[in-house]
Amino acid sequence: xxxGDTNETMSAAAATAAPATAxxxxxxxxRGDGRRREEAIARLHGLLLRAARFEVxxxxxxLPRLTGGDLDELAQEAAxxxxxxxxxRLDDFRGESRFTTWAYKFALLEAAVKVRRRAWRxxxxxxxxxxxxxxxxxxxxPAATAERGALLAAIQEGIRTALTPRQxxxxxxxxxxxxxxxxxAERLGSNRNALYKTLxxxxxxxxxxxxxxxxxxGRR
Amino acid sequence: xxxxxxxxxxLLRLLGPGEPEVDCDxxxxxxxxxxxxxxxxxxxxxxxxxxxxxxxxxxxxxxEHESLRALVELDHxx
Numbered sequence: 001x002x003x004g005d006t007n008e009t010m011s012a013a014a015a016t017a018a019p020a021t022a023x024x025x026x027x028x029x030x031r032g033d034g035r036r037r038e039e040a041i042a043r044l045h046g047l048l049l050r051a052a053r054f055e056v057x058x059x060x061x062x063l064p065r066l067t068g069g070d071l072d073e074l075a076q077e078a079a080x081x082x083x084x085x086x087x088x089r090l091d092d093f094r095g096e097s098r099f100t101t102w103a104y105k106f107a108l109l110e111a112a113v114k115v116r117r118r119a120w121r122x123x124x125x126x127x128x129x130x131x132x133x134x135x136x137x138x139x140x141x142p143a144a145t146a147e148r149g150a151l152l153a154a155i156q157e158g159i160r161t162a163l164t165p166r167q168x169x170x171x172x173x174x175x176x177x178x179x180x181x182x183x184x185a186e187r188l189g190s191n192r193n194a195l196y197k198t199l200x201x202x203x204x205x206x207x208x209x210x211x212x213x214x215x216x217x218g219r220r
Numbered sequence: 221x222x223x224x225x226x227x228x229x230x231l232l233r234l235l236g237p238g239e240p241e242v243d244c245d246x247x248x249x250x251x252x253x254x255x256x257x258x259x260x261x262x263x264x265x266x267x268x269x270x271x272x273x274x275x276x277x278x279x280x281x282x283x284e285h286e287s288l289r290a291l292v293e294l295d296h297x298x
Binding site: 054055096100182199204 | 292
């Protein structure tokens with residue numbers, strides 16, 4: 001596909017069936033020699049490109065300004081990176097799933113991360129709770145309003161007082177401001193797993209704060 | 221947690237699943253097995269504990285789980 005192709009073409013490509021290769025053959029062929037291996041790598045790339053196009057197609061609403069060609073270029077880059085990962089980690093495949101399922105996840109990850117980062121490329125990240133509007137929800141009754149108000153006040157206090165600055169920054173960006181974790185990781189020079197651990201610790205501290213102020217599971 | 225789905229979602233994002241869960245790297249390592257087990261109607265969460273809770277708490281991993289499951293289901297249909 002070339003620049004200017006339509007999104008419809010992208011969808012059609014994404015829906016194309018996977019190459020019909022037996023799971024065991026994939027693994028054996030990629031470990032083979034010479035032409036057998038070269039052909040297997042070409043088939044693998046086709047498989048990963050299909051998965052990457054599938055993912056880009058699912059997420060294309062977040063990239064309204066990109067043409068079909070731009071989107072396919074993104075999928076191609078994701079497939080290239082995924083192929084490198086699969087070949088580098090071939091020894092990690094132990095046959096506990098279908099080979100295609102194992103390989104697909106690399107292409108889906110690469111494509112999803114590229115789409116998230118492209119969608120947020122020109123957006124400024126808000127890392128502090130400038131407003132608490134994300135925590136404002138209409139309540140069905142005066143009693144519920146009072147209960148909810150107390151819960152949300154306890155949450156705000158917990159975010160302000162129970163967390164380290166880094167935990168507060170990560171929790172607010174991810175949980176309140178909706179920043180994708182891969183985008184935040186890129187901006188902070190970190191990675192998804194490290195940020196999720198920070199988020200996990202922040203959530204644990206916030207839950208402990210709520211329990212100490214009389215709330216359990218969102219109720220007093 | 222409450223009677224308000226929107227508030228529940230906000231609380232889930234803020235407080236997480238509140239139960240033992242794997243981290244993102246472990247989730248990625250297990251995701252292919254998890255999806256194949258799910259689609260074979262096997263008890264994926266019993267066999268690979270902590271994945272379901274992580275998917276509830278991590279939107280990025282959850283999106284990739286949904287996509288992998290959908291793609292493999294598409295293969296099963298073809």
